[in-house]
Amino acid sequence: MKFGHFDDIRREYVIEHPDTPLPWINYLGCEDFFGLISNTGGGYCFYRDARLRRLTRYRYNNVPGDCGGRYLYLRDDDTGAFWSPTWQPTRTELEAYSCRHGMGYSIIASQYSAIEASVRYFVPLGQTLEVWQAVITNRRSSPAQLSLFSAIEFCLWDALDDASNFQRNFNTGEVEVEGSVIYHKTEYRERRDHFAYFACSEALTGFDTQREAFLGAYRGWDRPRAVEEGKSGESIAHGWAPIGSHQVNLRLQPGESRTVTFLLGYQENPPEQKFDPVGSQTLNKQSVHPIIARYLQPDEVEKAFDGLQHYWNQLLDAFQVNTPDEHTNRMVNIWNAYQCMVTFNLSRSASYFESGIGRGMGFRDSNQDLLGFVHMIPAKARQRILDLAATQLPTGGAYHQYQPLTKRGNNDVGGDFNDDPLWLVLAVSAYLKETGEWGVLDERVPYDNQPGSEQPLYEHLQRSLRYTIDRLGPHGLPLIGRADWNDCLNLNCFSDTPGQSFQTTTNREGKVAESVFIGGLFALAANEMAALSSRYGRRADADFYRLSAQKMSATVMEHGWDGEWFLRAYDALGERVGSKDCPEGQIFIEPQGICVLAGLGATDGRAEKALASVRERLATQHGIVLLQPAFTRYYLNLGEISSYPPGTKENASVFCHTNPWIMAAEASLGHGDQAYDYYMRINPSAREAISAVHRSEPYVYAQTIAGKDAPSFGEAKNSWLTGTAAWNFVAITQWILGIRPTLDGLQIAPAIPAAWQGFEARRLYRGVSYVIRIERRGRGNRVRLEVNGAGVEGNVIPIPAVGVREVKVTAFLL
Ligand code: BGC
Ligand code: NOJ
Secondary structure (H helix, E strand, O other), X not given: OOOEEEEOOOOEXXXXXXXXXXXXXXXXXXXXXEEEEEOOOEEEEEEOOOOOOEEEOOOOOOOOOOOOEOEEEEEEOOOOOEEOOOOOOOOOOOOEEEEEEOOOEEEEEEEEOOEEEEEEEEOOOOOOEEEEEEEEEEOOOOOEEEEEEEEEEEEEEOHHHHOOOHHHHHHHOEEEEEOOEEEEOOOHHHHOOEEEEEEEOOOOOEEEEEHHHHHOXXXXXXXXXXXXXXXXXXXXXXXXXEEEEEEEEEEEOOOOEEEEEEEEEEEEOOHHHOOOOOOOOOOOHHHOHHHHHHHOOHHHHHHHHHHHHHHHHHHHOOEEEEOOOHHHHHHHHHHHHHHHHHHHHHOOOEOOOOEOOOOOEEHHHHHHHHHHHOOOOHHHHHHHHHHHHHOEOOOOOEOOEEOOOOOOEEOOOOOOEOOHHHHHHHHHHHHHHXXXXXXXXXXXXXXXXXXXXXXXXXXHHHHHHHHHHOOEOOOOOEEOEOOOOOOOXXXXXOOOOOOOOOXXXXXXXXXXXXXXXXXXXXXXXXHHHHHHHHHOOOXXXXXXXXXXXXXXXXXXXXXXXXXXXXXXXXXXXXXXXOOOOOOOOOEEHHHHHHHHHOOOOOOOOHHHHHHHHHHHHOEEOOEEOOEEOOOOOOOOXXXXXXXXXXXXXXXXXXXHHHHHHHHHHHHHOOOHHHHHHHHHHHOOOOOHHHHHHHOOOOOOOEEEEOOOOOOOOOOEEEEOOOOHHHHHHHHHHHHHOOEEEEOOEEEEOOOOOOOOOEEEEEEEEOOXXXXXXXXXXXXXXXXXXXXXXXXXXXXXXXXXXXOEEEEEEEEEEO
């Protein structure tokens, strides 16, 4: 069953039923101010940090689900009937309903008792506010007398404290009302720093700012007293739960429309006023008056909306394809790229599965996210790289996370994830392949943000690789530390005492666990580094890294091969993990993908064998599961991975992040059909038809799809903020479509399905527009390139200075 449809022309997904299996959300804002918005108006917004500067309250795990958001109520003052034009929170059955989630905006439209309402939500570029523009139309043949109520619940800024520290928080809430603007000023007394405002374009009939006055005692958002009675309480919040609610009366003639605009914004005082203990208690309202005046004008709203669309079109236009398959087209051209930008903006902080209070920016995650957006915003990718490198430790190791506001590494979850530093090498390499901007390697960057410790970025990369080389285990494989990419494979947590896991310990014989996956990742990164070094004029380094990659590859082939596939690891007692000898968890996906991508087993058939094992043992119709057989009990020597029920998360779900590694690996061996088949199994658009099973949004990837061992096989969870976005973009664009940036230029090496005769692509690359037409001719394993009419040797297009390049590709594929 489908709950909506794609509108590719408008770059929107149109939800046609409000009661989607789960809230299907979108993101507003792409700079400093962000909002999460569901298809029924649920969600919340925040300024920069989802924990510390949260404007509106949202209760995760609430009943009914997805309750709390940007609410509007319409009341027919002649009959007393009322409803929510976004369906929630009254959940009145509507005569018509649609939610259009677009690029940075959502439009929810509905009709009830012949009153049409359409609300457009977005954040103007450069502003720290969200606009809700409501257009109410009377479709009756008689005049309508209506009341429109807005309602938001303010969060007292620190979302964690807000959800727990009630002995304080029920006392601190403060507001001010001036004209049609409600100001939320809790904390202002003490900090004189920031406040929120909720403005309305119309003269008010009434307002409320105390939740209980609006709702009535013991009532919920579905039946507020004020709406039922048609009369706001004019309440001023002192403590308890400050809210913002406007009441506007509308008399509409038949066919008449009225636009009512609301602005929900954040304002910060200039630095000299912040934390000034004797400063004025007076709210700095005049600072927002001009902003409010501006965005309450419909033509300014329109201009801002056009600006936003232009911004997104420009980003997405960097890469557009036209293939024979609509799912591929819309994911590459629209949604996958959009999701990559959202993961760039939000990292893993705030989704409907990440509460915005728990996590900083992941070192490993942010480096991988970059692979998906570097072609759209190279300048921001560069900054991200420098920020990440500045949190690196002098050992070459990394804090696992850093705080977005301070950009400092933190020890909230500890360090010692031994794969972390290697991802920096891959990110920088991707940046250089995209931009050719070698100067970045000379940028002087500190370690751990300590002034005086600055060294060129190139040295940071050297230390990243050193970090692995200095930490090899008994088999010469990299020590895993607390975990590698798989956070839940905790092989050094050998403690019989519950709660004492997650300590990197040596066991009695002094051995510590080793990771085959990091072995493969190291080989991949060291080869990339060799290429960078030689281009950077460091021949000796290049030789060293090439040799290091070879050595590591040989070690992996000797100690990391299990006969039919790559082993996963050795635990702290030196026992094999991910081996046919294990009772459960005999084969893991991660090393198969990364080792093959690193070129391991390419010449002796073992790469083919590893991928064949994946096909036989791990592939399902809903994607490739992470391991098999799933762990049915807890294993002290494996840790969190076995804490999950079989088929969920790291314990044998389709962990979507890893699937594109296999797609890319298959494509690298020329298996276009197989690679594409895997691509389609988890492509959200291709799964739209089974939305009742998949349940998550059909326009973005989720982190996980329940595996075959789970009762909910096929159900997707943890949508939006996942490395799945970047890696699928890489797999489809660089490996299957085969348009791959290299240090020397754009390489064209497609591994497309046999049924395709070809495809076209437009790619902006180093300032040059490439128009690429690929046509399949006969069998083989090569392409013939013609650039602007002239034949070119090999499959890499030499880099021109500027201009447009028409590239004709004749492909002879396996
Ligand atoms: C999840 C992992 C995640 C980790 C982050 C675990 O519970 O299963 O997917 O990487 O938490 O700390
Ligand atoms: C999600 C985490 O954000 C990511 O860093 C990790 O690699 C995967 N889970 C797998 O555990």
